Amino acid sequence: MYKHTGSRGSGAPGWVLQRITGLLLVIVVIGHYFVMHADPASGHTYAAVLERMHHPLWKMFDLTFITVGLWHGLNGTWGIFRDYKMKPAVSLTIYGVIILSGIAFWVLGVNTILSF
Amino acid sequence: MAYQPKPPDGWLKTNLRYYKHPGSWAWILHRITGLGLTAYIFVHIYALTTLTQGPKAFDDEMKLFSTPVFKVLEWLLFSLVLYHAFNGVRIVLVDWANGAKYHKKILTVVYGLGVVLFIGMGILMFREPIANMFASLK
Numbered sequence: 001m002y003k004h005t006g007s008r009g010s011g012a013p014g015w016v017l018q019r020i021t022g023l024l025l026v027i028v029v030i031g032h033y034f035v036m037h038a039d040p041a042s043g044h045t046y047a048a049v050l051e052r053m054h055h056p057l058w059k060m061f062d063l064t065f066i067t068v069g070l071w072h073g074l075n076g077t078w079g080i081f082r083d084y085k086m087k088p089a090v091s092l093t094i095y096g097v098i099i100l101s102g103i104a105f106w107v108l109g110v111n112t113i114l115s116f
Numbered sequence: 117m118a119y120q121p122k123p124p125d126g127w128l129k130t131n132l133r134y135y136k137h138p139g140s141w142a143w144i145l146h147r148i149t150g151l152g153l154t155a156y157i158f159v160h161i162y163a164l165t166t167l168t169q170g171p172k173a174f175d176d177e178m179k180l181f182s183t184p185v186f187k188v189l190e191w192l193l194f195s196l197v198l199y200h201a202f203n204g205v206r207i208v209l210v211d212w213a214n215g216a217k218y219h220k221k222i223l224t225v226v227y228g229l230g231v232v233l234f235i236g237m238g239i240l241m242f243r244e245p246i247a248n249m250f251a252s253l254k
């Protein structure tokens with residue numbers, strides 16, 4: 001249990017992965033922005049989104065994005081909480097909320113992608 | 117008695133103490149933008165679920181996000197992305213690629229590139245209103 005309470009464990013694997021996923025996201029997020037704003041329709045109309053969504057390569061892009069993005073964001077958020085001394089019960093609750101909300105929204109987003 | 121700095125107590129005070137050091141602004145901003153983007157991803161995933169409810173549901177929702185106010189907000193969101201992304205690259209370079217030696221140069225290049233991309237995105241997003249503005253000057 002102490003593994004997750006912030007005072008034990010070096011956290012090094014998560015820290016290295018934070019950097020690697022971060023570097024990956026540079027290309028993915030900035031690329032996403034240029035695709036979504038290439039013209040006023042591309043990110044803001046059903047027709048344009050569906051055209052991408054029917055293409056397996058775009059699906060793969062979105063699946064990678066949601067997985068890597070959520071992991072990086074939530075691991076980063078957990079890293080912030082780890083900076084502060086907390087009672088084990090509080091720490092464990094926060095950890096639980098982070099994991100559960102991550103899984104829930106991952107399923108929600110993946111469901112959207114795989115509906116097409 | 118010798119001066120004893122009071123230990124920081126509590127979440128807020130610990131954070132506010134860091135503000136006194138100018139060099140930590142880069143780090144504070146990295147945290148704020150990281151948290152902001154994480155919050156955005158959650159809202160974003162939820163907003164996109166209307167895609168599964170058919171064209172009308174999604175396009176109705178996007179009408180709101182296509183108004184000028186939201187367009188500007190979407191552009192400003194890009195500044196969070198750029199700051200966090202390029203400051204993140206800077207951190208990794210300084211730490212892993214012996215970048216401390218070139219610290220100043222990396223800072224200039226990385227932040228410069230961010231400003232250029234931000235302005236470029238602004239032109240891309242607002243090219244129609246900008247063109248209309250110049251057309252009306254004729």
Ligand code: HEM
Pocket residue numbers: 018019021022023024025026027029030069070072073074075076077079080146147149150151153154155157197200201202204205207208
């Ligand atoms: C776009 C490319 C990105 C890069 C290069 C990047 C890079 C990084 C790096 C290197 C760190 C660790 C900082 C350290 O070692 O002190 C970090 C932390 C973090 N990132 Fe990212 N990131 C990116 C995108 C994102 C996105 C899209 C999100 C949100 C979904 C996000 C959320 C966070 C959070 C919450 C932290 C924790 C901040 C802290 O510990 O102070 N990042 N990022």
Ligand code: HEM
Pocket residue numbers: 029032033036042043044049052053058062063065066069108109110112113153154156157160161164190191193197
């Ligand atoms: C304002 C600018 C943005 C617009 C207009 C936009 C629009 C969209 C659209 C239309 C999709 C559906 C998939 C597709 O068409 O390929 C999508 C997916 C996605 N976007 Fe964005 N996006 C924006 C910014 C961002 C940012 C800043 C992030 C990261 C922090 C992000 C993360 C994602 C993720 C993870 C997915 C996959 C979501 C899912 O599976 O439900 N987006 N975006």
